Ligand SMILES: NC(=O)C1=CN([C@@H]2O[C@H](COP(=O)(O)OP(=O)(O)OC[C@H]3O[C@@H](n4cnc5c(N)ncnc54)[C@H](O)[C@@H]3O)[C@@H](O)[C@H]2O)C=CC1
């Protein structure tokens with residue numbers, strides 16, 4: 001008779017998601033159900049990640065995958081992860097900006113990142129918690145990791161929103177649309193119509209300036225529009241999808257060229273901050289920052305956004321989060 005043989009669990013790819021909330025839970029689901037990686041889900045609330053992991057495990061028969069999903073509140077259980085994603089933090093409520101979360105989320109990020117990286121020193125770190133660019137800078141500082149192994153998730157999400165609004169406006173398939181959004185993940189983000197296309201044709205050749213301005217504005221307010229509608233939290237389906245894309249490009253070494261919050265060392269005339277720029281993203285994290293040829297007004301908008309990010313990074317010092 002056939003006798004199954006149990007062999008020791010030896011994960012080839014393992015992703016830790018810190019924070020088993022809306023974004024973290026949905027990301028864990030995507031990672032496992034798309035069969036990309038085994039997942040360890042950690043939350044400070046006792047039982048939350050364990051319950052979610054059990055629930056996801058009970059869907060395996062239906063979703064047909066054999067990925068392990070572990071829920072825990074112990075960092076030892078996250079050891080040797082290839083990628084660590086930080087979604088721990090507080091989401092904003094209607095009327096708040098992302099920057100209003102700076103102090104509370106800085107205290108969470110400063111606490112969880114060193115603990116996670118102590119057990120996965122070779123991981124690539126992806127930050128999701130808001131305010132995104134500032135939290136990514138802080139995570140880098142407290143992780144001790146080289147800057148290329150720390151990235152923030154926002155540009156893929158913001159570009160995906162811009163793509164969705166272009167598709168809705170033109171009544172065409174999302175499949176043929178690309179978009180680029182640079183800058184900080186805040187009200188001053190920089191959607192780039194010249195670098196947003198339908199089958200290779202820039203949307204500047206397909207829409208009038210009024211329509212483009214309207215879609216740009218809706219993209220900038222994409223997060224706030226959802227916060228206002230939901231009242232009790234912020235977006236998570238599209239954010240989890242965007243984080244998935246980044247994890248996939250890293251684990252499969254796809255070297256996708258996508259916008260992420262990356263450490264800038266003179267690119268675009270900016271230095272010593274994390275902010276949204278296109279990068280080549282692979283196994284080691286950021287292989288290279290891609291420098292697009294920006295027009296003077298586009299570059300000015302990028303610098304304006306960078307100024308706001310820098311002002312918020314500067315607030316971390318008097319608060320005691322940075323040396
Ligand atoms: N970068 C982006 O584009 C996006 C960022 N976000 C941000 O992501 C964060 C999470 O959002 P949601 O998942 O919707 O919030 P949520 O409230 O559903 O989940 C957050 C989870 O973090 C956990 N947590 C808090 N402190 C912790 C700690 N010290 N250790 C471990 N876990 C801890 C909470 O218990 C909770 O389960 C927020 O800061 C939100 O603003 C959300 C969407 C998009």
Ligand SMILES: O=C([O-])CC(=O)C(=O)O
Nearest residue numbers: 092098130223224234235
């Ligand atoms: O709006 C928020 O606070 C969450 C977020 O960053 C987004 O959905 O873009």
